C-alpha cells in the first residue's frame with residue numbers, strides 16, 4: 001500500500017496514548033504460560049510480533065483468551081506443554097525467537113522454529129552458544145540463522161556467562177533456561193540491558209539476585225499467575241516525542257508511558273540535546289510509568305556512545321531524525337547492533353533520510369549526523385520505503401511531517417503493525 005503524507009504539518013497538538021509495551025507483552029505471555037494458575041494481562045499490545053508469541057503458546061497447548069487489550073492465560077507450568085503439530089512461526093520477531101529458545105530448551109520433544117525472511121537473516125548464535133553450554137541441543141541453519149530445531153532434552157545446567165554483546169534478548173533466553181537448570185545461572189553484563197524479565201520473574205513470585213552487573217537465578221521457582229498491567233511502549237511514544245519536538249507549533253502529552261531506567265535512553269539523550277521533557281503523574285505498577293509532555297523547540301547535537309546504546313537501541317532511528325534538525329553534529333558510535341535488527345538500521349536510516357536532503361555519514365558502528373539540514377523534496381515527490389522495518393516506516397512518516405516542497409510518498413508502511421498497529425491513524429489525529 002502507498003500512502004501520501006501531508007508534508008509541512010502545521011503542528012501536532014493534543015493528549016494521546018500509544019499501545020502497550022512490546023517487550024513486556026511478550027514476557028507477560030511467557031511468564032503466564034509457565035506459571036501455575038491464571039494470569040490476567042491489561043493493556044496488552046495487540047501487534048504482529050506479540051501475536052506470534054501468543055500463537056506459539058497456543059500451539060504448545062496453553063489456553064489463552066484474548067479480548068482486545070485484555071488477555072487471560074491459563075498457566076500449568078512448562079512441564080505441561082504439548083508437542084506442536086507444526087513448526088513454531090516467529091514471524092518477524094527477534095524477541096520471540098531468542099527468548100523462546102531459552103524457555104523451550106528443556107522439552108521432551110523436538111521443536112522446529114521458523115521466521116520470515118528478515119528474521120531468517122538475523123544472528124541466533126549469540127543465544128545458541130550460551131544455551132549449548134547449558135546443555136541445550138539446538139541446531140540452526142547455515143550462518144547460524146533460522147530455521148532451527150530445539151531437540152528433545154531432559155536436562156540443562158547453570159552456567160556463569162559474561163555477555164559478549166549487550167542484549168536483553170540473550171540475557172532473557174539464558175534466564176528462562178536458568179530457571180529450569182540444575183545449579184546456579186549467572187549472567188555478567190558490562191552495560192545493563194532492559195530488565196523486564198528480571199522484574200517479571202519477581203512479580204510472578206520467583207527469586208532472582210541482581211548485584212554489581214551480575215544477575216543470578218536457580219531452579220525450583222514457584223511461579224503463580226499474576227495480574228500484569230502493561231505500560232504504554234516508550235519505543236512507540238518516542239516517535240511522537242521526537243515529532244512534537246521537531247515539528248513547529250507542537251505540544252503533545254503522551255499518557256502512561258513506561259519509564260523504566262533501562263529503557264528510557266531516548267528521554268536522556270533528548271534531554272542532553274536540550275529538550276525540555278516534562279513528566280507528570282509518575283507511578284509504578286510493576287513497571288514505572290508517567291505522562292510525558294513536550295513542545296517544539298530547537299535541539300543541539302551530542303555524542304552518543306556505547307554506554308548509551310542498550311537503553312535506547314530501538315529509538316536510534318528516530319533520534320537520528322531529531323539530530324538532522326539539531327544545531328551541530330550528532331555522533332553515534334558503539335551501535336553496531338543496529339546492523340542486525342529487522343534491517344541494517346544504519347543503512348536504512350541513511351538511505352531514507354538522505355532522500356529528503358539529510359546529511360548523514362555511515363560508520364561501521366553508528367553514524368555522524370550533520371544537523372541543521374531542513375528536509376526538502378525538490379522534485380514533485382520523494383518515495384520513501386520502510387524496507388519492511390516497522391521503526392523505519394514510522395521514522396519516515398515523522399520525517400514527512402517536517403519536509404517542505406514536493407510530496408512524500410510512503411511505501412511498505414504495513415510493516416508498522418509489527419509493533420504499532422494504528423500508528424498512522426494516531427498521527428493524523430494529533431496533526432492540526
Ligand SMILES: O=C(O)C1=C[C@@H](OP(=O)(O)O)[C@@H](O)[C@H](O)C1
Pocket residue numbers: 022023024094095166167168169170172194313314337
Ligand atoms: O528484550 C527485548 O524485548 C528486546 C531487546 C532488544 O534487542 P537486543 O536484546 O537484541 O538488543 C530490542 O532491540 C528489541 O526490540 C526488544
Ligand SMILES: C=C(OP(=O)(O)O)C(=O)O
Pocket residue numbers: 049092093094095096314341342391419
Ligand atoms: C528489534 C526489534 O524487535 P525484535 O528484535 O523483537 O524483532 C524492534 O522492535 O525494533
